[in-house]
Amino acid sequence: MKLRPIEPEDLALLYTIENDPQLWDTTAASGPYSRFALKQYIATAETAPHGSEARFVIEVDDEAAGKCRAIGLADLTAYSPLHARAEVGLALLSEERSQGYGPQALQLLEQYAVERLRVHLLYAQVAGTNTVARQTFLRQGYQQQAVLPQWHYAAGEYHDLHVFAKFF
DSSP: OEEEEOOGGGHHHHHHHHTOHHHHTTSSOOSOOOHHHHHHHHHHOOSSOSSSOEEEEEEEEETTTTEEEEEEEEEEEEEETTTTEEEEEEEEOGGGTTSSHHHHHHHHHHHHHHHHHOOSEEEEEEETTOHHHHHHHHHTTOEEEEEEEEEEEETTEEEEEEEEEEEO
16 A cells, blocks of 8 residues: 555546545535536645645555555645644545555555654544544544534534544
8 A cells, every 4th residue: 555646647536535425424525526626626736735735645556457546535634834733534435445444544644744744743533423433543543632512513413523633
């Protein structure tokens, strides 16, 4: 597995993930994105968080095809060089979930953030309904720091938001 910068050829991947209604309830997305908007986003995306965001494509070796295939996205957002912290996020294609890719991608993202950006703290905000993500962060050494009651609206109801952090 490897992380790489997003490229124009990743438009289909980005379109699929950003327009997956199952993921809307775990993010702040309010609805679908057009191909045009995503094409513009890719054109202006940075390979390192000179601003406050870095987005990477998660790739795995596909031995049958003899090449790598993109399975999802790994994000560093709200990056603050001053405070040496960033928020992490992962989004996998629906057919790639529950195969152990999330923890591997998170480890690579942590390695990049700590070694290249000298981040001291990584944190994640996870909807209370997303038990898989909550367990993933706990297993990777993140500690739950807070629960924000009824912080997240999804599927017609308000849900708690869990905040996890890992110090390096």
